[in-house]
Amino acid sequence: MANCILCEEGARYEDGILVWRGDDCRVVLVHDMNLPGFSRIIWNRHFKEMTELSFVERELLMTIVFAVEGAVREVMKPDKVNLASLGNQAPHLHWHVVPRFLDDAFFPDSIWSNRVRDTANDVLERRRTLALALPAAIRAAISQLY
Numbered sequence: 001m002a003n004c005i006l007c008e009e010g011a012r013y014e015d016g017i018l019v020w021r022g023d024d025c026r027v028v029l030v031h032d033m034n035l036p037g038f039s040r041i042i043w044n045r046h047f048k049e050m051t052e053l054s055f056v057e058r059e060l061l062m063t064i065v066f067a068v069e070g071a072v073r074e075v076m077k078p079d080k081v082n083l084a085s086l087g088n089q090a091p092h093l094h095w096h097v098v099p100r101f102l103d104d105a106f107f108p109d110s111i112w113s114n115r116v117r118d119t120a121n122d123v124l125e126r127r128r129t130l131a132l133a134l135p136a137a138i139r140a141a142i143s144q145l146y
């Protein structure tokens with residue numbers, strides 16, 4: 001679809017690293033200095049709402065979301081995981097999987113809220129190092145599904 005950032009993203013990933021791509025959806029590790037491990041699952045074709053997908057497609061998408069959540073928990077050991085599908089700014093089906101920590105910049109509010117603190121640099125650095133293992137863990141989790 002014209003003027004859709006997530007349709008156009010196919011050729012470039014300025015926003016993150018492409019971790020995995022299947023026929024129907026893809027997984028991107030988002031570049032966010034404040035939120036290491038922030039991952040996104042994006043449906044490849046342009047749909048706006050979950051109920052535009054067939055039952056089989058919905059199940060596939062959520063299965064991938066849960067596989068990513070599992071990998072994020074295993075690698076990042078977060079205090080909480082946030083799953084979110086908003087699409088107000090990019091109305092193209094995608095899910096956010098965000099490892100949350102009691103000391104992250106926005107906790108306990110959503111990551112789109114105002115920053116409430118600065119996380120210690122050494123803590124953030126440790127989490128960024130952990131996140132380096134995430135692409136392989138996500139690919140391993142997805143490969144177990146098929």
Ligand SMILES: [Zn+2]
Pocket residue numbers: 001004005006007008045046047091092
């Ligand atoms: Zn789109």
